Amino acid sequence: MVQLLERQVQEPELPSLEQTHKKTKIKVHNIDFSYDDKTKILNDIQLEVKEGEFLVFMGPSGCGKSTLLRMIAGLEPFSDGDIVIDEKSVRQTHPDCGVVFQDYSLFPWLNAQSNVMLALKQRNKKMPKKELAHIAEQYLTLVNLGHAIKKYPGQMSGGMKQRAAIARALSFGSDLLLMDEPFGALDPVTRIKLQDLIVQISAEQKRTVVFVTHDVDEAIYLADRIIIFAPGKNGAVTKSIEVPVQKKGTNRQKLFEDPQFRAFRESLLNEMNEQIVNSLKTEITDGAGI
Amino acid sequence: MLTFFKRYNLTILIGIIFIAVWAIVTKYATWINPVIFPQPITVIQSFSVKIGELLNGVVSSMKLLIPGFFGALIIGVVGGLFFGLNRRSREVLMPYFHALSPIPPTLFIPYVIAILPTFQTASMSLIFIGAFWPVFLGTIHGVLLIEKHYLDNAKSLGLKGPTFLLKVVLPASAPHILSGASTSLAMSFLILTIAEMFGASSGMGFFIQYYSDFSQYHYVLAGIIFNSIIIVTVMIAFEKIKKRLLFWTNLKADSK
Numbered sequence: 432m433v434q435l436l437e438r439q440v441q442e443p444e445l446p447s448l449e450q451t452h453k454k455t456k457i458k459v460h461n462i463d464f465s466y467d468d469k470t471k472i473l474n475d476i477q478l479e480v481k482e483g484e485f486l487v488f489m490g491p492s493g494c495g496k497s498t499l500l501r502m503i504a505g506l507e508p509f510s511d512g513d514i515v516i517d518e519k520s521v522r523q524t525h526p527d528c529g530v531v532f533q534d535y536s537l538f539p540w541l542n543a544q545s546n547v548m549l550a551l552k553q554r555n556k557k558m559p560k561k562e563l564a565h566i567a568e569q570y571l572t573l574v575n576l577g578h579a580i581k582k583y584p585g586q587m588s589g590g591m592k593q594r595a596a597i598a599r600a601l602s603f604g605s606d607l608l609l610m611d612e613p614f615g616a617l618d619p620v621t622r623i624k625l626q627d628l629i630v631q632i633s634a635e636q637k638r639t640v641v642f643v644t645h646d647v648d649e650a651i652y653l654a655d656r657i658i659i660f661a662p663g664k665n666g667a668v669t670k671s672i673e674v675p676v677q678k679k680g681t682n683r684q685k686l687f688e689d690p691q692f693r694a695f696r697e698s699l700l701n702e703m704n705e706q707i708v709n710s711l712k713t714e715i716t717d718g719a720g721i
Numbered sequence: 722m723l724t725f726f727k728r729y730n731l732t733i734l735i736g737i738i739f740i741a742v743w744a745i746v747t748k749y750a751t752w753i754n755p756v757i758f759p760q761p762i763t764v765i766q767s768f769s770v771k772i773g774e775l776l777n778g779v780v781s782s783m784k785l786l787i788p789g790f791f792g793a794l795i796i797g798v799v800g801g802l803f804f805g806l807n808r809r810s811r812e813v814l815m816p817y818f819h820a821l822s823p824i825p826p827t828l829f830i831p832y833v834i835a836i837l838p839t840f841q842t843a844s845m846s847l848i849f850i851g852a853f854w855p856v857f858l859g860t861i862h863g864v865l866l867i868e869k870h871y872l873d874n875a876k877s878l879g880l881k882g883p884t885f886l887l888k889v890v891l892p893a894s895a896p897h898i899l900s901g902a903s904t905s906l907a908m909s910f911l912i913l914t915i916a917e918m919f920g921a922s923s924g925m926g927f928f929i930q931y932y933s934d935f936s937q938y939h940y941v942l943a944g945i946i947f948n949s950i951i952i953v954t955v956m957i958a959f960e961k962i963k964k965r966l967l968f969w970t971n972l973k974a975d976s977k
Binding site for chain 2: 530532535536586
């Protein structure tokens with residue numbers, strides 16, 4: 432199925448995993464961001480994302496992780512610093528990436544298939560409509576929505592909408608996927624199903640993924656590496672943590688029973704809590720937030 | 722059907738009572754002028770006598786209404802999209818739009834008659850002016866109110882030019898465009914009937930004006946009822962089309 436899709440959309444041959452881990456996909460240099468020039472959200476962010484990596488931005492709400500993702504996606508302008516994707520600055524060229532938002536990635540006036548076709552058409556301008564429709568159907572089948580290709584977003588559940596949004600982002604053909612809390616509005620069961628889906632797809636298709644979440648378990652389950660965002664006095668403090676557990680292909684239950692995994696989860700939670708407590712302390716000594 | 726009657730039994734009853742009162746009062750009350758208030762039966766007879774003339778009137782009116790209204794619709798939407806998307810042009814001209822749009826188009830009657838050669842062109846232009854503003858301003862409004870996330874989406878997919886316009890901007894602003902168009906249509910009928918009362922030689926408004934000049938109020942009343950039915954039918958049809966085009970605003974999630 433996946434091979435079929437790759438052939439039909441004529442994606443370039445993907446290099447092997449060994450090579451991909453050496454190449455840099457995204458480089459973030461000295462990015463600052465503040466609201467109304469006072470409240471500093473992001474301060475001098477430095478970041479590198481390797482090709483084929485699954486990177487998760489994790490942290491509480493309002494600490495700038497979504498903003499950074501939007502900057503990478505070319506949706507949010509920035510004044511200082513630079514973001515370079517595939518050696519091209521986001522300032523000059525609109526980045527080549529598929530984006531999935533929390534709950535509004537689809538156009539409600541188009542059905543699932545037409546939504547995907549719109550993305551496909553951007554990459555395959557000359558392709559006949561029938562073929563576009565066929566490939567769109569294949570992508571929707573890939574995310575288990577083969578039965579609902581004619582449904583409009585208004586007729587779909589939250590989980591279905593996100594599946595369709597993922598199908599659209601994949602069909603866009605870019606090997607970079609940016610996901611902004613895509614499962615944040617879903618019920619826990621649907622959420623787990625979609626996490627499994629995205630793990631499976633990212634393993635099969637070897638795309639680079641940057642994923643934003645505030646959920647620790649989601650972050651550990653999905654990520655190769657986690658960037659923890661903690662709100663600080665002068666903007667968010669980030670910390671990069673490699674996920675030491677080899678998980679791809681392991682099932683969820685086994686993973687959560689694995690002592691190494693559990694230890695890591697524990698330490699990560701502690702880390703998060705500590706940073707949050709610290710930031711609260713500074714707020715209190717500041718008198719801010721009272 | 723049965724539920725229809727059950728639900729609207731009172732509504733229907735009120736209608737029947739109204740007609741009955743009309744029939745009784747016009748028949749027995751001596752203080753009512755029988756010329757101005759004819760009996761229902763006379764009005765019904767007038768229908769059958771004048772039905773051909775009434776239908777011809779509708780055809781002749783549509784020849785003025787359709788070009789005027791659809792001209793306004795097309796130019797209003799195109800212009801509205803342009804000004805909605807071009808901030809600078811909008812900022813420059815918006816004060817004029819706000820100043821001009823509330824002016825009743827009927828105030829231009831002397832000018833359009835002086836400038837334009839025929840009654841038809843003059844009426845069409847008045848209808849155009851009246852129908853233009855609601856759809857034009859509705860479109861600008863609709864474009865300005867497009868939810869940011871649709872634009873984010875379009876941007877992330879790199880949609881540009883005609884695709885962006887037709888697949889994103891137009892459908893996203895459609896609710897406001899169509900509600901403007903609905904006002905435009907009502908406005909068109911208003912101006913049409915006024916215009917026809919002045920200078921036409923046929924048409925929906927002309928029929929009513931013509932027979933009132935001869936004090937044949939049973940024809941006038943027949944004309945009013947007939948034309949109201951036509952206008953209400955057109956408006957309902959328009960609302961149906963609107964609802965159909967905006968089906969996506971009113972969808973319910975299936976269970977699975």
